[in-house]
Amino acid sequence: MDKTVTSAREAVADIPAGASLAVGGFGLCGIPSVLIQALREQGSGDLEVISNNCGVDDWGLGLLLQDGRFRRVVASYVGENKEFARQYLAGELEVELTPQGTLAERLRAGGSGIPAFFTATGVGTQIAEGGLPWKYDFEGGVAVASPPKRTEEFELGRSVGTFVLEKAIVADFALVRAARGDRHGNLVFHSAARNFNPLCAMAGVVTIAEVEELVEPGDLDPDQIHLPGVYVHRVVPLTPAEAAEKRIEKRTTRTGTEQN
Structure with a gap:
């Protein structure tokens, strides 16, 4: 079954107001930034988001937060987002803070049929x-x-x-990002960008994956597949420019005179 869709806009078009979303990523690493931007343009609000964190003020889920599109957030860490803190303390946003390992297991349990x-x-x-x-x-x-x-x-x-x-978590939709994916929805993640992506994908009733490189069925070594296509319903191939845009949450540099 060919699960590819032509654009991120088409992939998120049916996400309604009030939906729950499981969103992959850790900080800004491995976040489905193209799908998030498409959802921002699509306009749905009153959303409940389940994610390790809520991006930063000017990127990732922070953009939807900035627009006031969330009614509730289930997360394990929110310390990089001043607007998040403002909305929470002002009574504008409901927040369920969950230990990180517990959050991961709640998502995995939801995808595995464990209540x-x-x-x-x-x-x-x-x-x-x-x-x-x-x-x-x-x-x-x-x-x-x-x-x-x-x-x-x-x-x-x-x-x-x-x-x-x-209790396990099952979300109406899941948004994830993978390094490679085929038309059947089998996904491979790159290094630390794997993070919460497979778990969120498992927990979604409808899972949408943006992939940096789309390959044909059979091109992926079965032993190297991190998430089987049974969990993925829509695949959005990114353009080279979309795949290349990856922001760094915190950049640390050193002078040439410093030693390791």
Whole structure:
């Protein structure tokens, strides 16, 4: 089945207002920047986004945030975005902060048909006990707080411990970026750009992948495929210019006199 579509604009055209989105990337590494820009032009708002972070103020998901297009964000790190902090503290945005490993597993579980799982992460904290401020009111008070989660004791190996129940995540749509992909949707990611992309792709009911290089079915070594095409529904081949545009979140330089 040929899953390619002619443009990013066509690929995101049916994402409605109020939809939930799982978006791959880590910082600005491996983010589906072309699909994000197309969604910005498409205009849907009142979105819930699930992503490790929310980009920066002038790139990635930060562009949609800047336009006021999100009602809720599920993320593990948001420290690089001043507008994110402003909206959250002003009561304009609901935020569910989730431990990074837990977020990854919630996405993977959703894509694997596992409704929930127990983990030790967060036991004894507000993650398990509830009370984390998800949304503030306009006076600075807590309008919505996280609920307490179920905990149980289990024997694991030779020890017994307490574990907290975490629910899987399934999103209406997923947006991801891959280095190579074929027309069947099989994807290969480049190094650290792999990050949350396969997990978000698994969690999407409809997954849209932008690929830097489109190849024909059979060109990818089956042993090298990171995500099978069963999880991908639309493939958007990027132009050379689109594939080359990759911003750096923080640039560190040194003078020629410094030593390693």
